[in-house]
Amino acid sequence: MTPDTEERPQMSVEDFEELVRRAPRELRNRLEFLGGRLCVRHGPLDVEEFEELAASAPETVRLEYIDGKVVVKPMPDxxxxxxxxxxxxxxxxxxxxxxxxxxxxxxxxxxxxxxxxxxxxxxxxxxxxxxxxxxxxxxxxxxxxxxxxxxxxxxxxxxxxxxxxxxxxxxxxxxxxxxxxxxxxxxxxxxxxxxxxxxxxxxxxxxxxxxxxxxxxxxxxxxxxx
Missing domain, CATH: 3.90.1570.10 (tt1808, chain A)
Known part of the structure; x- marks a missing residue:
């Protein structure tokens, strides 16, 4: 297997829906799920907003904040x-x-x-x-x-x-x-x-x-x- 050949989605639709349900109210409308990826509308989140979102995420969703972007880290096998x-x-x-x-x-x-x-x-x-x-x-x-x-x-x-x-x-x-x-x-x-x-x-x-x-x-x- 070579880098970037696996096209597994970042997260499931069900996990995304649960993330939105739990997210702080002011962030819910900014979250989208496009092409299997979590996306943020209306500009990037700041660190404080990210920490709020990460704290509210379900156990099956592990979030990171890398280079100004919210990234979903896969669950370990x-x-x-x-x-x-x-x-x-x-x-x-x-x-x-x-x-x-x-x-x-x-x-x-x-x-x-x-x-x-x-x-x-x-x-x-x-x-x-x-x-x-x-x-x-x-x-x-x-x-x-x-x-x-x-x-x-x-x-x-x-x-x-x-x-x-x-x-x-x-x-x-x-x-x-x-x-x-x-x-x-x-x-x-x-x-x-x-x-x-x-x-x-x-x-x-x-x-x-x-x-x-x-x-x-x-x-x-x-x-x-x-």
Whole structure:
């Protein structure tokens, strides 16, 4: 499978209707469902409006705010969930002082105007105590995204998110790419770009740079090839 070949809709009509029903009254008439995509009429939402909409969304609708646009993130499938558990086990084995927090809302992009719902955020145990839905990037050592087989995964996970995460100086972005069966390590954020990008095929050893400082054994990932 290659990027952008899957034409799965962002969400179902039923999920869209439920989102509109729950949305703040002043936003309901601005939401449209066109070509399987969630669209916003009359200009983009601001961050505060997005947060209101995301807070009211049903559990089956995961919303992100990327580059000024409202984006629907697909629900994870079984292989996606197994990959996250694999990473949690690897992290606990090498760094028992750290945790992989699944489904973590992170403030991203310049001036923290983006809102990304990362598949995982690696931080010291207890880091997120007292945080709200969207955490500042301070103290997050690595963010993790696992690609989904939808038509937006290329732009979202390979293009926009590296920029957004680098802009708030998250040290490492780990992309587990299920289309190419690779693990991509982005590091050394500077000027909203990661200066170092290293791609590794599944089954090889993957070194995570500081502040992680351990090596991933990716052999098990072959079990989750689609």
């Amino acid at each position: 079984g292989n996606h969930r197994e990959i996250l558990v694999w990473l949690q086990e690897q992290c606990m084995q090498h760094r028992p002082d750290l945790r992989v927090y699944g489904e973590s809302g992170v403030q991203t992009e310049a001036y923290r105007k983006g809102r990304a719902r990362s598949d995982g955020a690696v931080a010291r145990k207890g880091h997120f105590t007292g945080h709200g839905e969207w955490s500042a990037s301070n103290g997050i050592l690595m963010v993790v995204e696992i690609t989904s087989h939808d038509r937006d995964t290329h732009q979202r996970d390979r293009v926009d998110k590296p920029v957004g995460y680098a802009a708030v100086d998250i040290p490492v972005y780990l992309l587990i790419d299920r289309d190419s069966n690779t693990v991509v390590v982005y590091s050394e954020p500077q000027d909203s770009r990661y200066q170092e990008i290293a791609s590794h095929p599944w089954g090889t050893s993957v070194e995570l740079p500081a502040p992680l400082g351990f090596t991933l054994d990716t052999e098990e990932l072959k079990d989750y090839a689609d």
